Amino acid sequence: MASEEHKKLSDYIKSVHLSLRKSSSKLGADTAWQEHCCKVDTLSKYAECMQKLATTHWETNCNSDTSEATSRIKWAVEFCHEYFNNQLYKKYRDKELEISQSIGLQVELEESFSEPIKLLDVGSCYNPFKVYNMFDVIAIDLCPANSSVLKCDFLNVAIGNCHIIKDLTATQLQQESFDVITFCFLLEYIPSSELRIAACEKAYKLVKPGGILIINTPDSKHVGANSKIMKCWRYTLAQIGFNRIKYEKAKFMHCMAFRKSLDKKIAQRWALLYKEPYMEYAIHIPQDSNILDDEELDTTQHIDEDSVLDDFQELPFN
Numbered sequence: 001m002a003s004e005e006h007k008k009l010s011d012y013i014k015s016v017h018l019s020l021r022k023s024s025s026k027l028g029a030d031t032a033w034q035e036h037c038c039k040v041d042t043l044s045k046y047a048e049c050m051q052k053l054a055t056t057h058w059e060t061n062c063n064s065d066t067s068e069a070t071s072r073i074k075w076a077v078e079f080c081h082e083y084f085n086n087q088l089y090k091k092y093r094d095k096e097l098e099i100s101q102s103i104g105l106q107v108e109l110e111e112s113f114s115e116p117i118k119l120l121d122v123g124s125c126y127n128p129f130k131v132y133n134m135f136d137v138i139a140i141d142l143c144p145a146n147s148s149v150l151k152c153d154f155l156n157v158a159i160g161n162c163h164i165i166k167d168l169t170a171t172q173l174q175q176e177s178f179d180v181i182t183f184c185f186l187l188e189y190i191p192s193s194e195l196r197i198a199a200c201e202k203a204y205k206l207v208k209p210g211g212i213l214i215i216n217t218p219d220s221k222h223v224g225a226n227s228k229i230m231k232c233w234r235y236t237l238a239q240i241g242f243n244r245i246k247y248e249k250a251k252f253m254h255c256m257a258f259r260k261s262l263d264k265k266i267a268q269r270w271a272l273l274y275k276e277p278y279m280e281y282a283i284h285i286p287q288d289s290n291i292l293d294d295e296e297l298d299t300t301q302h303i304d305e306d307s308v309l310d311d312f313q314e315l316p317f318n
């Protein structure tokens, strides 16, 4: 059974997501977001709960032999190792060069990555990537859970010629300076499709050509249940200039890696060729059209830890 502490953490996390979605449907996402970012006490209690939940319950499950839970952090680390250290990026570069020749596009750029790999972890909370030597991490969050994370609202941070960091706060990040950007359980926190798209567009400007954006989003349903939504994500990211190069439906989440094409037109070509009638420029989650269900959700309803199917049930999208 879930411990009392786990129930409390989980209920608090759920209540914050629910309240943000409700105020977003009432006031509009922009106003709701501004108000949300001013709730200092709520954000710091959320940070404390999230860190505890992630470092105790989730990690224990991911390391247990009986659970089928995949660690979102390990998935990202392993893919980065394959892509940068084992030079998987060359395979995708060659593919892009082939496509560009076939459509008469002049591509002169070459990837140039750093060692250690420069990683921007957005919505980091407690900096889970800090322990990996292969990365030079900048971790940012609305409300850091510890001092290795910079305070920063990614939706409102400036992009310029250098990072501007003062008093553990990032107000500007350098364009095209990161090899990899991670959105681990970030997008479903953000209350509208437009704001989620704005976050992905920002990532596009910050990542180097040929660099990657890793997105993990929780979903305990079977692979087909939300497949149309996930295809829309792929379509939208392609329009922005990101090619999806890895997709895995793990038991409790979708794990995706997107490569910033050496030329935007290469990724956009995929969107053009594979567009299906239901695909739209949108990054939705099931709750966007389901606020009534949410309102009825009983936040005192506890998750049953006996059932591994309930993993990540704290987060939206499930």
Ligand SMILES: C[S@@+](CC[C@H](N)C(=O)[O-])C[C@H]1O[C@@H](n2cnc3c(N)ncnc32)[C@H](O)[C@@H]1O
Pocket: 047, 050, 054, 072, 122, 123, 124, 125, 126, 140, 141, 142, 143, 152, 153, 154, 155, 156, 183, 184, 185, 186, 189, 190, 315
């Ligand atoms: C569900 S938690 C995930 C934490 C961590 N990435 C993990 O996987 O354990 C989402 C985090 O994203 C942060 N966040 C949401 N929107 C953000 C934004 N616009 N800028 C920075 N952080 C944001 C929240 O404060 C929260 O800590």
